[in-house]
Amino acid sequence: MSARIYISRDSGALCVGAEEVARALFKAVERRGLAVEIVRTGSRGMYWLEPLVEVATPQGRIGYGPVKANDIESLLDSGVLEGGEHPLRLGLVEDIPFFKRQTRLTFARVGVIDPRSLEDYRAHGGYKGLEKALALGPQATVEEVVNSGLRGRGGAGFPTGIKWRTVAQTVNPQKYIVCNADEGDSGTFADRMIMEGDPLVLIEGMTIAGIATGATYGYIYIRSEYPHAVEAMEIAIRRAREAGMLGPRVAGSAYAFDMEVRVGAGAYVCGEETSLLESLEGKRGEVRAKPPLPAHIGLFGKPTVINNVLSLASVPIIISDGAAYYRDFGMGRSRGTMPIQLAGNIKYGGLFETAFGISLGELVDDIGGGTRSGRPVRAVQVGGPLGAYFPPALFDTAFDYEAFTARDGLIGHGGIVVFDDSVDMAKQARFAMEFCAIESCGKCTPCRIGSARGVELVDKIVANEDRAENLLVLEDLCNTMKFGSLCALGGFTPYPVMSALTHFPEDFGATPKHLAAAE
Amino acid sequence: MPRYEPWDPERASVIIAANRHRAGAALPILHALQHAFGCVPEAAIAMVADALNLSRAEMHGTVTFYHDFRKEPPGRRVLKLCRAESCQAAGGDALAARAEEKLGVEMGGTTADARVTLEAVYCLGLCHSSPAAMLDHDRVYGMLDEAKLDALLKEAQA
Numbered sequence: 001m002s003a004r005i006y007i008s009r010d011s012g013a014l015c016v017g018a019e020e021v022a023r024a025l026f027k028a029v030e031r032r033g034l035a036v037e038i039v040r041t042g043s044r045g046m047y048w049l050e051p052l053v054e055v056a057t058p059q060g061r062i063g064y065g066p067v068k069a070n071d072i073e074s075l076l077d078s079g080v081l082e083g084g085e086h087p088l089r090l091g092l093v094e095d096i097p098f099f100k101r102q103t104r105l106t107f108a109r110v111g112v113i114d115p116r117s118l119e120d121y122r123a124h125g126g127y128k129g130l131e132k133a134l135a136l137g138p139q140a141t142v143e144e145v146v147n148s149g150l151r152g153r154g155g156a157g158f159p160t161g162i163k164w165r166t167v168a169q170t171v172n173p174q175k176y177i178v179c180n181a182d183e184g185d186s187g188t189f190a191d192r193m194i195m196e197g198d199p200l201v202l203i204e205g206m207t208i209a210g211i212a213t214g215a216t217y218g219y220i221y222i223r224s225e226y227p228h229a230v231e232a233m234e235i236a237i238r239r240a241r242e243a244g245m246l247g248p249r250v251a252g253s254a255y256a257f258d259m260e261v262r263v264g265a266g267a268y269v270c271g272e273e274t275s276l277l278e279s280l281e282g283k284r285g286e287v288r289a290k291p292p293l294p295a296h297i298g299l300f301g302k303p304t305v306i307n308n309v310l311s312l313a314s315v316p317i318i319i320s321d322g323a324a325y326y327r328d329f330g331m332g333r334s335r336g337t338m339p340i341q342l343a344g345n346i347k348y349g350g351l352f353e354t355a356f357g358i359s360l361g362e363l364v365d366d367i368g369g370g371t372r373s374g375r376p377v378r379a380v381q382v383g384g385p386l387g388a389y390f391p392p393a394l395f396d397t398a399f400d401y402e403a404f405t406a407r408d409g410l411i412g413h414g415g416i417v418v419f420d421d422s423v424d425m426a427k428q429a430r431f432a433m434e435f436c437a438i439e440s441c442g443k444c445t446p447c448r449i450g451s452a453r454g455v456e457l458v459d460k461i462v463a464n465e466d467r468a469e470n471l472l473v474l475e476d477l478c479n480t481m482k483f484g485s486l487c488a489l490g491g492f493t494p495y496p497v498m499s500a501l502t503h504f505p506e507d508f509g510a511t512p513k514h515l516a517a518a519e
Numbered sequence: 520m521p522r523y524e525p526w527d528p529e530r531a532s533v534i535i536a537a538n539r540h541r542a543g544a545a546l547p548i549l550h551a552l553q554h555a556f557g558c559v560p561e562a563a564i565a566m567v568a569d570a571l572n573l574s575r576a577e578m579h580g581t582v583t584f585y586h587d588f589r590k591e592p593p594g595r596r597v598l599k600l601c602r603a604e605s606c607q608a609a610g611g612d613a614l615a616a617r618a619e620e621k622l623g624v625e626m627g628g629t630t631a632d633a634r635v636t637l638e639a640v641y642c643l644g645l646c647h648s649s650p651a652a653m654l655d656h657d658r659v660y661g662m663l664d665e666a667k668l669d670a671l672l673k674e675a676q677a
Contacts, residue, residue, distance in 0.1 A: 012648060015660050015661035047647035186604040186605045189645065189646055189647060192644040224587055227657040262547070263547075264585075264587075284580050284584040285584060344608035344646065351647075417604050435641065
């Protein structure tokens with residue numbers, strides 16, 4: 001019997017040398033005449049341990065990491081194929097505290113299976129959701145998603161089941177399922193990990209969505225910065241089609257569903273759903289006014305379900321294990337689990353899927369291990385470039401949609417970017433405005449012009465030009481953008497700006513007195 | 520390393536014809552053109568507009584909306600440094616300045632010998648291992664520090 005070794009081909013592993021490690025291992029075992037099967041997986045999400053090499057043993061998978069190509073000889077000398085001792089040995093991968101503390105529902109297979117193998121996918125519970133959805137029928141499937149309490153994981157948090165129900169109730173011979181994989185928020189990579197590590201779960205989720213709502217075609221809009229995700233999805237779609245899991249008779253049923261990948265072209269705003277639809281139609285990615293909702297008039301004017309990768313990838317387990325099973329995780333109106341992404345200046349960067357309700361401090365200090373630089377944490381930005389900066393004083397905030405809203409923040413797509421005490425918060429506020437100016441689609445004035453004026457205002461405030469007065473103007477501008485913009489780009493850019501100003505006034509040369517006057 | 524073909528209208532029409540039947544064909548066509556020629560030249564915009572029955576103005580508006588599409592082919596290698604928040608938090612600003620200084624170009628510029636185009640990118644989804652970079656279409660690098668950046672610059676210039 002040959003030994004089996006798992007090495008990730010997730011781009012997060014490739015970026016620290018996983019390909020070189022895999023190649024060195026392949027050469028070394030060939031030279032030594034060893035029978036070894038090398039399986040390329042997604043990533044477990046413990047990126048500080050990548051490249052992680054895992055070996056199948058009767059006790060489970062033993063990990064070694066982070067491995068460099070020149071560690072391979074010594075690993076083989078230590079009997080790595082039997083899980084032998086070595087300074088890089090981490091023990092059972094699933095017993096590593098960062099991993100053990102998680103509740104992996106959406107990410108159950110990521111890092112475990114070969115993402116290109118339909119057999120491996122099925123062997124780990126894949127396509128059970130689709131099987132159940134076919135047995136339940138469309139209407140009951142939609143109600144399962146409604147009852148699970150699943151809310152859009154892209155950032156807006158709108159109930160996924162309600163979107164589905166709206167589309168299911170429309171009468172139209174052509175409806176579409178669109179997967180928003182334009183994951184542009186800095187600090188997020190969960191969509192990428194799903195697409196690279198378990199693409200079939202996304203295909204299954206989209207197929208279920210199609211059957212449930214009467215849509216026969218799907219598009220996955222992936223950002224161009226994700227070439228490895230594009231490749232993984234295209235291979236998986238081909239395999240699913242070859243196996244009859246996509247096509248005119250999905251899994252031998254009477255339902256037709258097929259899909260394709262479309263690649264974005266470097267526009268952040270296309271992560272906004274209506275802008276994404278415009279882009280898919282081949283136009284400038286300008287935001288549409290709502291209503292009409294995409295559920296009524298979406299892609300090419302047809303009823304369209306548009307959901308984030310994580311929302312769709314959570315559907316198979318909701319259907320297979322039942323709405324109640326999923327709903328029992330979480331708190332308040334935030335049900336189920338959230339794949340949280342720890343990023344920036346952080347010791348243990350990676351993906352941590354857990355039930356809603358965990359505190360921000362536990363995530364940053366306990367699980368993330370604080371900063372990589374070893375300096376004190378000064379601020380964390382939660383929810384991407386449009387999310388608020390929180391100081392450690394707010395670390396008791398529970399990871400929950402409403403709890404963050406109550407503190408003038410948002411959880412967005414679940415990214416947490418950690419900054420140490422060398423950060424200049426006025427610079428971060430300026431960057432938020434600058435980023436909005438670069439990425440604005442230009443459709444509405446508060447965003448297009450407001451962001452450019454915002455950059456100038458922050459510059460003036462920092463330079464102490466009419467500081468008190470300009471602080472007032474900046475706050476007024478933020479209000480205009482917040483309430484006058486069509487979409488979240490202009491509407492939420494005030495979150496990082498105002499939170500930086502509120503929690504770190506000293507970086508703007510402002511005193512709390514200035515801010516009191518500004519309020 | 521990508522090799523681009525010189526501009527050739529006949530080759531461009533073949534590329535356009537292969538994609539024009541697709542729903543919302545503009546982006547797939549533009550990507551395919553840029554893949555072949557390294558850019559979407561002005562002459563191509565008119566051809567795509569014709570094929571899709573759109574005005575040149577509309578097509579120009581679409582092409583220029585997206586950061587990815589270039590007017591001119593880039594240098595032999597394209598190095599994208601992530602400039603978004605996560606990489607800023609992990610020392611990316613200093614690395615970007617170092618890259619600009621060592622290559623003698625600003626972000627968006629191409630070295631005088633046309634070997635390297637340096638570009639800012641806003642997130643590569645490698646934020647767990649910031650600072651991150653991408654060379655050409657798909658070679659990714661994370662946990663960059665001065666030494667690793669220098670090695671990367673050397674590789675790009677080779």
